[in-house]
């Protein structure tokens with residue numbers, strides 16, 4: 711019998727490809743009011759920026775720079791997404807309510 715198994719590439723996490731690997735983590739958790747510019751400079755051109763941001767959004771990370779975005783910037787995205795969900799729900803519910811009202 712022939713062995714047809716192939717060697718799969720080692721599975722990597724997005725974190726393994728981060729630009730910030732080996733960078734002082736304190737840089738990404740600046741004091742309130744301190745500049746985020748240095749951290750964002752590390753994030754610039756980071757191959758996994760979208761994964762990083764999504765991870766932070768999905769896990770409710772409240773502190774630090776993730777995906778090149780500050781806490782305030784992520785809050786804005788969360789609000790926009792929540793608003794979009796409400797609008798979509800209203801779009802779905804409105805025709806159903808009209809059908810019920812029409813009897």
Ligand code: SF4
Pocket residue numbers: 728729730731738752753754756757758759760762763775776777778
């Ligand atoms: S985007 Fe995320 S993973 Fe990439 S450098 Fe910035 S903090 Fe690190």
